Amino acid sequence: MNNLPRERVLAAAAALRSLVDQPLKFMEVCGTHTVSIYRSGLRALFPEGLSLISGPGCPVCVTAQEEIDSLLRLSEMKDIIIATYGDMLRVPGSSTSLSEARAHGASVRVVLSAADALRLARETPNRTVVFAGVGFETTAPATAAVILQASRENVRNFAVLNLHKTVPAVLETLGADPELSLDGFLLPGHVSTILGLNPYLRLPEKYGLACVVAGFEPDQIMAGITLLVLQKKRGIPAVQSAYPEAVRTAGNLQAKRLLEAVFEETDSTWRGLGLIPRSGLRFKAAFSDYDARVRLGISDLPAREPAGCRCGDVLAGRISPFGCPLFAKSCTPENPVGPCMVSSEGSCSAAYRYGRGDRL
Amino acid sequence: MCLAVPHTLVEITGPSTAIGRAGTIEVEIRTDLIENPSPGDCVLVHAGFAIERLQPEEASEIDALWEEIRAISGTPQHE
Numbered sequence: 001m002n003n004l005p006r007e008r009v010l011a012a013a014a015a016l017r018s019l020v021d022q023p024l025k026f027m028e029v030c031g032t033h034t035v036s037i038y039r040s041g042l043r044a045l046f047p048e049g050l051s052l053i054s055g056p057g058c059p060v061c062v063t064a065q066e067e068i069d070s071l072l073r074l075s076e077m078k079d080i081i082i083a084t085y086g087d088m089l090r091v092p093g094s095s096t097s098l099s100e101a102r103a104h105g106a107s108v109r110v111v112l113s114a115a116d117a118l119r120l121a122r123e124t125p126n127r128t129v130v131f132a133g134v135g136f137e138t139t140a141p142a143t144a145a146v147i148l149q150a151s152r153e154n155v156r157n158f159a160v161l162n163l164h165k166t167v168p169a170v171l172e173t174l175g176a177d178p179e180l181s182l183d184g185f186l187l188p189g190h191v192s193t194i195l196g197l198n199p200y201l202r203l204p205e206k207y208g209l210a211c212v213v214a215g216f217e218p219d220q221i222m223a224g225i226t227l228l229v230l231q232k233k234r235g236i237p238a239v240q241s242a243y244p245e246a247v248r249t250a251g252n253l254q255a256k257r258l259l260e261a262v263f264e265e266t267d268s269t270w271r272g273l274g275l276i277p278r279s280g281l282r283f284k285a286a287f288s289d290y291d292a293r294v295r296l297g298i299s300d301l302p303a304r305e306p307a308g309c310r311c312g313d314v315l316a317g318r319i320s321p322f323g324c325p326l327f328a329k330s331c332t333p334e335n336p337v338g339p340c341m342v343s344s345e346g347s348c349s350a351a352y353r354y355g356r357g358d359r360l
Numbered sequence: 361m362c363l364a365v366p367h368t369l370v371e372i373t374g375p376s377t378a379i380g381r382a383g384t385i386e387v388e389i390r391t392d393l394i395e396n397p398s399p400g401d402c403v404l405v406h407a408g409f410a411i412e413r414l415q416p417e418e419a420s421e422i423d424a425l426w427e428e429i430r431a432i433s434g435t436p437q438h439e
């Protein structure tokens with residue numbers, strides 16, 4: 001940190017000490033925020049009474065076990081190549097993982113972009129490339145863009161296992177949970193780049209929740225948290241952006257147009273949270289040729305989550321990673337039991353790497 | 361997974377592709393998600409796609425918040 005950000009973090013910490021005179025509990029709902037908060041040790045600067053818990057902000061982690069199993073079943077099919085972001089490789093399904101499947105002969109390629117998956121399909125015309133389309137609103141427009149491109153260019157050996165999920169509805173579920181009794185959300189920066197601010201308006205209006213979008217540097221996160229506290233103190237909950245350089249009120253209209261061209265809203269099952277109405281995306285009928293579930297005739301089957309893993313409770317904010325009896329014992333990044341320890345943005349992985357001594 | 365890194369567009373190479381630079385590294389970027397990309401634009405890149413044009417000058421919109429934070433904390437401004 002150079003001097004200005006450092007000074008800002010300390011000024012915000014001092015401001016929080018003088019502002020917080022009642023218990024306040026906020027949730028950060030972005031895995032990138034979670035990692036930044038653990039890495040910079042910000043929680044240690046919070047005054048008594050202020051708590052920030054991690055939520056379901058890691059897309060790989062919230063992917064339901066039955067969805068992971070569907071991906072694994074696809075990897076066992078003949079003439080299929082699975083193209084996936086690297087974070088999915090080691091996520092344990094009910095019986096195996098993609099990296100184990102690959103060791104046993106499955107074709108699994110790591111890609112950095114949905115565009116690379118489509119390129120791979122062009123280079124391997126005799127096999128079908130299935131792209132594991134995981135991610136929130138930040139990532140889903142890229143998937144939509146390549147599906148439109150595949151359709152335009154009539155690439156037939158390309159399909160997507162659609163695992164995309166959307167953020168606003170899950171926040172409403174968590175915000176309405178009396179057991180969690182949240183005071184507000186530190187909203188995700190880049191999901192909001194796409195969505196803008198309006199999709200969150202029900203949170204303050206219906207549930208009185210404070211909502212602030214923040215950037216990812218420690219000083220940006222502290223500014224966001226201070227603004228959350230100010231909203232609560234003043235009794236005027238609202239949706240505000242403390243990340244104006246990247247988030248416009250209306251969001252990214254072009255990206256939203258592409259999303260709407262290819263996908264429509266649907267209910268979706270989240271690990272730990274169950275079925276949440278209007279929290280996922282499904283293919284519009286015109287693009288069902290690119291839907292791996294339709295094309296390859298599979299559907300998600302009931303699945304068993306890893307024994308003893310409390311990922312679901314971690315993602316729902318019910319416990320911190322330190323509350324899982326397996327944390328740092330039988331579950332480590334080298335030998336992960338659940339997805340929250342696999343993904344670089346999982347709360348358990350972040351807590352393991354950076355979290356010692358962090359107050360929770 | 362929603363991490364995005366700022367890049368400067370150095371060349372538009374096609375209807376939905378450009379070369380972007382971050383530090384000394386140049387990479388191909390998809391520009392499907394932004395309107396009228398042009399060289400010199402600073403964009404946020406996530407999973408190979410530019411997801412938004414950054415407006416660094418807008419960052420000063422929260423200067424007022426920082427002033428308020430400093431006033432509450434009693435720390436003088438050293439900018």
Ligand code: SF4
Binds near residue numbers: 314
């Ligand atoms: S520490 Fe491991 S077993 Fe426990 S919740 Fe996290 S991922 Fe699951």
